[in-house]
Amino acid sequence: MSIPNSAMFMSPFFFLFFLFSLSPLVFSQQPSNQTNTMITLSQLLNNTNSPWNVITEPNHCKWKGVHCTGSSITHLSLSGFGLSTSDFLPVVCKIDTLQALDVSNNQLSSIPNDFITACGGIDGFKLLNFSRNRLDGSLPTFHGFLGLQFLDLSYNNLTGEIGRELDELVSLKSLNLSRNLFIKSIPTNLGKSKALEQLELSVNQFQGVIPDQIADFGNLTLIDLSVNRLSGSIPDRIGELSKLEVLILSSNNLSGGIPANLSNIVTLSRFAANQNNFNGQIPVGLTRYLKNLDVSYNNLSGLIPPELLSQPHLQTVDMSFNLLEGPIPEDISSSLVRLRLGSNSLSGEIPSLICATLGNLTYLELENNSFTGMIPEQLSSCRQLTLLNLAQNKLTSSVPGQLGNLSLLQVMKLQLNKLSGEIPSQFAQLQMLSTLNISWNSLTGPIPSSIANLAKLTNLNLQGNNLNGSIPNSIRNMDSLIELQLGENRLNGTIPMMPIKLQIALNLSSNFFEGFIPNSLSYLTGLEVLDLSNNKLSGEIPNFLTEMRSLTQLILSNNQLSGDVPEFGAYVSVNVSGNLNVRNVTAPPESANRKRSVAVPIVIALAAALFTIGVVTVVALSISRRFYRVNDEQLQLGGDVPPPQVIHGNLLTANAIHRSSICFTKAMEAVADPLNIALKTRFSTYYKAIMPSGVSYFIKKLNWSDKIFQLGSHDKFEQELEVLGKLNNSNVMTPLAYVLTTDNAYLFYEYAPKGTLFDVLHGSVENALDWPSRYSIAVGVAQGLAFLHGYTSSPILLLDLSCKNILLKSTKEPQVGDIELCKVIDPSKSTGSLSTVAGSVGYIPPEYAYTMRVTMAGNVYSLGVVLLELLTGKPAVSEGTELAKWVLRYSAQRDKWDHILDYSVSRTSLAVKSQMLAVLKVAMACVNVSPESRPKMKSVLRMLLNAR
């Protein structure tokens, strides 16, 4: 309706005004009632930074979110205005020229009846968007709204069954009710005239079958029913929807066969039916018009129809995790970008013509099948290939050197085959490669020294082959490498200098290495697992191993080592068995504390000395600051370390006790002293600082100089911190204050006297947590994470959630830490892929390897691993196996579930055991390999509470 309502011209005021004013300006004046309405509205919408101000801008058509045609308001967007009450809504309906109203992203909890009545009468009203609010209760009944075409109520808390509430919307073309809590059957009374084109009902609790009547809406182009509880089979009549473009049925309990008549829909370009129970064969012709097909995680069986992959429009095909048999059809479309056929029972040879014509194939995943024969050298013509996964098949003969031509390849997985011959020297050309896994094959010959040319390689796994010769010295140049697995080969010689970034593991076990454990290993300050077992190493176990701060597992068994075993921290698991001359001096448990208490007076003396010296000269300061940066924590007492130079400090907390306790000077003295280090996580170091008031705080240091921190500007970082400082949840570590220096950012937190969950859970046996504490920790962490994911303005994601950054105020009060990392770490600046920065080993969801995106579902996976640790008492990685994978394997047999649980805890009572089993179910849902199938945090929390 672009012409103002004729009634307006009859308004006496307007009429007189019109008569008396000779100025042409009059035509750009607003109809007076819209001006008044807008003034009334601007008063009702009193949010703090209200962009609507009649004094600074009298023309409301220029206000933010207001769109006029001529002088009449047609579109109103109040998205993200912080609105919490709906009083203003009926007022909006006074604007009778309104065509579109967007109130998404607010905190509205109801749609008033007055609004429905008033706005329902506006004929030109076309679009109504209430998504991302807090609407609850049942769907209101819409009367009028004869022109309404678009209705979006997604991301709310609407519940109940849908009957005829929407049936009067005769012009409705697009309906989005996704992400609510609707129940019962899929609604079919959606506008008597059946004009509907888009129907989005995903992520609700709809159940029952997909109704036949859906086919009556002949103009439907999009149907999304994913993540509900639908059962039964796809109605045959679906084939009548001749305009359908997108059909998404993922994550339901649907069964039966895939209807063959889908192939008659000329317009259908995307069909997703993954994660259901579909069975039978894939119908011939299914992909005739499709671009995207996803039927993964079903029970589909039989052969892949010969023409399925050859269709000219086809771009992505995912049929992984089914029961498909037989060969891959020879004929493959050059338009194909992604082909996933992993975890089926496919056999035969990998077709050599897979990239016969210049194609776009980027992801090829054929793992866990029964493919035989050679890896075709013609794969090298797949020039776009970035991911090649042929693991767990029966492939034989040598690895073709031509694969070295795949210049974009990032991930190559060939493990668990029967490959022989040498590692091709051409692999040195794979400049983008980040993961190379050829473990558990029969490779022979040496590790080519040119492998060190792979500048982006982060994970190298050659374990379980027959490789011989010594490790090339060039390996030290692999600056990105964080995991090196060379166990169970025939390698010999001495251990050369290793790449400095190694973190996940250095495994040289079961080879023929000899000589001493070299000093150069002491540079590997990030290394977590060092396995040198089953070699011929001799000499003493060097003391520097105790200073490798990240080490959690040291396996030196079955060598020829001698002398005393140095004292390791309680959290390091050390195995020195099978070394004849090693003396295991059992350390008194409080030795670490004793060392600290001796040191304390020295610390105080030093701090006092520094304090009296006061501000040292600028020259001295800058020299020692450089020294400080280089040496970081390795610095020993005795080097004169002035406190870091504060650029800016700020209190974030509103709490008066903290505000008066926190003393920046005192804090900076504390962080200058490595003896105050309380713990280290991957990206940060925590210091304990005692304030003059006697209250202790944790001060966390983020290393500014580490290049993966993105520090666009200090201003931006400060803004982010202001937001985080306002969070108020007892299970989230909220920064109370911060200090910025040239090199570092220091964040202040409440002190958590119990340390990390990792220390308490895996630290020492005597301190084993009882079940009530573990349960309370599980619920607390889930509460914290649910709070962060549900945070009003936008979800706060965790880059790294592990037992090492969950801190305990008491054995029942966990706090989730490191919440700022997602804001400050830029994965693209890291040397490897996302999975090398996002998360700790064992907690990283499988999809991070190629999705390159931190997600809520990814966080849920990490939480699942934490739950599994609480249930099993095992760390996230033990003996080189990830806990999540171990549990998933074990859990296949339901009767073995008991064995997964930590027996020392589960045996206490039957009630405890049954609670643990209930929590185990939740944990397993969280570590589901498929991100879409993992529950949202809201439900995880609910399920955990129900397990009580």
Ligand SMILES: *[C@@H]1O[C@H](CO)[C@@H](O)[C@H](O)[C@H]1NC(C)=O
């Ligand atoms: C707009 O103003 C005119 C004249 O005052 C009036 O006739 C008309 O009903 C008003 N429209 C609305 C929706 O209030």
Ligand SMILES: *[C@@H]1O[C@H](CO)[C@@H](O)[C@H](O)[C@H]1NC(C)=O
């Ligand atoms: C939805 O309801 C649940 C519980 O009923 C509540 O915890 C949650 O905060 C609500 N979500 C929104 C967006 O209002």
Ligand SMILES: *[C@@H]1O[C@H](CO)[C@@H](O)[C@H](O)[C@H]1NC(C)=O
């Ligand atoms: C379906 O779309 C066509 C073309 O846009 C239109 O003419 C027809 O009226 C629509 N059908 C219904 C039931 O709205």
Ligand SMILES: *[C@@H]1O[C@H](CO)[C@@H](O)[C@H](O)[C@H]1NC(C)=O
């Ligand atoms: C490969 O992708 C490009 C860009 O998306 C496209 O233009 C081209 O047609 C594709 N090639 C084939 C063979 O489909």
Ligand SMILES: CC(=O)N[C@H]1CO[C@H](CO)[C@@H](O)[C@@H]1O
């Ligand atoms: C629309 C809206 O959110 N109005 C609010 C304006 O502020 C008062 C007082 O803070 C609230 O009561 C209203 O709900």
